[in-house]
Amino acid sequence: MPLVFAAALNHAPGITGRRDNATPAQRDVFFGACARLRERLEAARAEALVVVSPEHWTNFFLSAMPAFCVGRGESHWGPVEDEPFLKIPRTRVPGAPALADAIAEVAAEHLDLAYSEELRLDHGVMVPLHLLVPAMGLPVVPIIINCLAQPLPHMARCWTLGEALRRACDARAERIGLVCAGGLSHWPATPRSGKLNVPWDRDVVDAVLAHDRARLLAYRDDDIVREAGPGGHEIRAWAVLAGATEGLGGELLCFEPIPAYAVTGAVLDMRVAA
Ligand SMILES: [Fe+2]
Structure with a gap:
């Protein structure tokens, strides 16, 4: 069955942890x-939901850093952050190992996905x-992208991952949604945290909306760091969404700079359910 849902949005910890620091508007x-x-x-x-998100030194370190890792656990424990910090209760999210295996x-055919049951x-x-x-009741296949430690996966490979996700999900009988959760410009854990470009x-989001592969592949690591900070590498999650939804229309539900969350709050629905 074709993907029934595909979207991208931010995942900054301030969204839940410092929710009230943003203005009411x-x-x-x-x-x-x-x-x-x-x-x-x-x-x-x-x-079931496939959730694509960057690595944050949670599962991998310099001892071993896969470009992409698919979670094939029966369930997944989280969040690793302290509950008072993130303000999300710890729980076990059900996994979908058969779907994870089908994706891998x-x-x-085109990518080497690492996998983890833990x-x-x-x-x-x-x-x-x-x-x-x-309610955390939907089975989830997490896919982690290395957006931290050089060498990072090329944007072309993120687009290719998106294409593979779409082919894999379209071939399954169950109704599957895709959520790509990446930041845009941000400078986490630096004195410039809270700065936005x-x-x-907007250029990134517009390129994703247009499924403009050439524009997305033109983003180079040095330029990203200079213009969008080290967190800017997380646009790889957005490139996955673009690759997964080529030919579909999209709707930008929100594009709101929120320095208190250290991100531009962006919510993009590719409207595949229509
Ligand atoms: Fe992040």
């Missing part, structure tokens, strides 16, 4: 968009789940 726009996206996910009646098998979930997966599936963010 910013909160209305961002969380209103997330609520609309959640309604659309519920209307799509997804039976299809992707193997992936732990951090804010990168748990914040979007908290916003979209707060809003025009750069």
Whole structure:
């Protein structure tokens, strides 16, 4: 069955951990968009969710850093962050190992996916789940991308991963949703945290909306760091969404710079359920 839902949004820990630090107007726009996206996910009646998110030194370190890792656990524990920090209760999210294996098998034609039966979930997966599936009852296949340690996977390979995800999900009988949870420009854990490059963010989102592969592949690591900070590498998650939804229309539900969350709050629905 074709993908029934595909979307991208941020996962910054401030979204839940420092929710009230944003202005009321910013909160209305961002969380209103997330609520609309959640309604659309519920209307799509997804039976499983693939969540693509960057590594944050949660599962991997310099001892071994896969470009991509698919979680094939029966369940996934998270968040790893302290509950008072992230304000999301710790739980076990059900996994979907058969779907994870199907994805890895299809992707193997063009990509080498590492796999883990013991992936732990951090804010990168748990914040979007908290916003979209707060009961945490939907089986999830997490896919982690190395957006931290050089060499990073080329944007072309992220696009290819998206294509593989679509082929794999389309071939399955169950109703599957895709959530790509990446940041745009941000400078985490640096004195510049809270700085945004809003025009750069908008260019990325517009390229994803247009499924403009050439524009996305033109982003080079040195340019990303200079213009969008080390966190800018997380646009790889957005490139996955673009690759997975080529030919489909999209709707930008929110594009709201929120320095208090250290990101531009962006919520993009590719409207595949229509
Ligand atoms: Fe991140």
